[in-house]
Amino acid sequence: MPTRSSSSVTQALRGVPAELSAIQEPVRELLDRVGDEIKRIVLSDFSDIEEVNQHLLFMRGKLFRPTLLLLSSQVDGERPEDALRLAAVVELVHLATLVHDDAVDHSVLRRGLPTVNALWTHQVAIIMGDYLYSRGVSELARVGSLEALAVLANAANEMSVGEMRQLTSYDALDFSEQDYYRLIAAKTASLMSAACEMGALAGATDRRDPLSRYGHNLGMAFQIADDLLDYTGIEAVTGKPTGHDLRERKVTLPLVAALARASATEESLIRDFFTLADPSNDEIGRVVEIVEERGGLDYAGERAAHYADQAYAALAEVPDGPAVTSLRDAVAYAVDRRR
Numbered sequence: 386m387p388t389r390s391s392s393s394v395t396q397a398l399r400g401v402p403a404e405l406s407a408i409q410e411p412v413r414e415l416l417d418r419v420g421d422e423i424k425r426i427v428l429s430d431f432s433d434i435e436e437v438n439q440h441l442l443f444m445r446g447k448l449f450r451p452t453l454l455l456l457s458s459q460v461d462g463e464r465p466e467d468a469l470r471l472a473a474v475v476e477l478v479h480l481a482t483l484v485h486d487d488a489v490d491h492s493v494l495r496r497g498l499p500t501v502n503a504l505w506t507h508q509v510a511i512i513m514g515d516y517l518y519s520r521g522v523s524e525l526a527r528v529g530s531l532e533a534l535a536v537l538a539n540a541a542n543e544m545s546v547g548e549m550r551q552l553t554s555y556d557a558l559d560f561s562e563q564d565y566y567r568l569i570a571a572k573t574a575s576l577m578s579a580a581c582e583m584g585a586l587a588g589a590t591d592r593r594d595p596l597s598r599y600g601h602n603l604g605m606a607f608q609i610a611d612d613l614l615d616y617t618g619i620e621a622v623t624g625k626p627t628g629h630d631l632r633e634r635k636v637t638l639p640l641v642a643a644l645a646r647a648s649a650t651e652e653s654l655i656r657d658f659f660t661l662a663d664p665s666n667d668e669i670g671r672v673v674e675i676v677e678e679r680g681g682l683d684y685a686g687e688r689a690a691h692y693a694d695q696a697y698a699a700l701a702e703v704p705d706g707p708a709v710t711s712l713r714d715a716v717a718y719a720v721d722r723r724r
Contacts, residue, residue, distance in 0.1 A: 403714035405447055411707045412455035415469050419451050422473035426524045427517065437501060437513050441480060444498045450580045451476045453603070453715065457584025457596045459708040465588035470528055474521040475580045478537065481517035482544055482576070484510050489548065490633060533583045540579035547571025551635070558644065558656060560636040566605070573611075574604030595702040599712065602696035607719040609689040612637035616673050616682060628669040634659055638688060640672075643681030651675045693720050 409416055424442060429435050451472035458468035486492070487500040488510035494500065502510035518541065525534045550568050581600030585593040615630045616639050630637055644652060658664060658672050676682060696716050703709050 403717045405449070405452075405718055408456075408711045408714045408718055409448075409452050411459065411711050412452060415455050415464075415472070416448055416452060418469055419448055419473050419476060420445065422469055423477060426473055426477060427520050429516075434513070434516060437505065437509065440501065440504065441484070441513070441517075444496055445476070445480070446496060448472075448476060449715075450479050450577060453577060453600060453712070454580040454584040454587075456708045456712050456715075457581040457592070457600075458588035460585075460592055460596070460703050460706065460712070461589040462706060463588040467528055467530070468584060468587040470524060471530075471533060471583050471587055472580075474524050474537065475576070475583065477517050477521040477524075478541060479576060481514040481521070482548075482572075484514040484517065485548070488514070489552075530586060533586050536579050536582050536586070540575040543571040543575040547575070557636055558659060560641060562638070562641050565636075565638050565641055569605060569608040569612075570601070573608040574601045577601070577604035577607065589703075592703050595699045599696050599699035599703075602692045602699065603716060603719050606689045606692035606696060606716070609638055609685055609692065610720050613639060613682060613685045613689065616676060628666070628673065631658075631669050631672055632664065638685045639676050639681035641681075642684035643676040643679035646679040646681075647675060651679070689720050693717075 420442065423445075424438075427438050427442075429438065454472045454475050455468055458465050458471075483495060484501050487495055488502045488507045491502070491507075492500050493503040500510070501513055521537070522534070525537060547568055547570075550564075550571065578597050578600035581603075582593055582597040585596045589596070612630065615627060615637065618627055631640075640655075644655065647655065655672055655675065658668060661668065693716050696719075697713060700709055700713055703712075
């Protein structure tokens with residue numbers, strides 16, 4: 386594995402990632418208010434929508450994207466109040482994509498809790514995802530930032546295209562490495578890049594370009610690391626069973642890399658696996674073994690490190706300070722989220 390350009394990235398790859406709570410400390414006060422902002426934005430007098438809202442707010446995640454937005458808004462030492470509303474909107478859009486993803490994938494659990502489509506119906510899940518999107522757009526209109534609206538609209542469009550691309554990766558063992566990068570750039574990196582760019586628009590306009598590039602590369606590293614966790618993680622960490630992607634016939638970078646080096650026998654075994662209606666844990670385990678033996682895990686780790694280095698390099702164009710220190714530590718957190 387090549388030498389890292391950042392001590393924090395190197396530390397992450399050695400299994401000592403930064404703690405998210407420490408990363409969030411410079412924006413803790415604003416971050417604690419994001420939940421209330423979300424409640425205000427999505428409040429509805431229609432009881433059926435409000436019931437689903439309450440469930441979604443209960444299962445809210447770690448607020449990583451709002452954290453990136455708020456930190457980006459403060460890289461020049463400012464504390465813009467509008468950034469709080471933008472952070473809430475970004476989390477709403479992220480939540481909408483999760484609701485839609487769960488409906489498309491027919492997932493029954495998210496972060497250890499029942500999904501909207503499991504508790505209600507797939508139709509309700511799609512409608513609620515649309516509702517969250519529309520409330521987010523309405524709030525951006527109220528803020529009055531056409532540039533922020535354009536950035537988020539572009540990210541939402543990329544994510545929609547990415548979701549459509551994802552459908553073609555099922556049972557698609559000819560899915561190439563470049564196909565994979567294009568997919569995760571759309572589905573994951575686009576929103577992280579948008580979060581950082583919107584933060585810059587709120588309080589550090591001159592830093593818009595490097596922060597956007599930082600967010601893109603951070604998102605790429607984040608998703609590769611997430612896909613790697615599906616082969617190496619445990620359910621308590623990932624919030625989903627190990628082998629989840631294989632069960633759903635999703636081809637990610639570890640498998641793509643391993644297939645390029647697999648023997649004819651191993652490739653045949655993998656192709657047979659992708660024809661199984663309900664693979665057993667042992668059958669999944671055998672594919673995981675092949676991926677590991679053929680270097681798929683190591684290669685994915687190297688690529689995650691490459692994008693992490695690119696994210697860190699983008700921060701070299703931004704003046705140092707508490708917010709940038711946290712953004713730098715967020716690179717380490719993205720690459721290794723085992724704790």
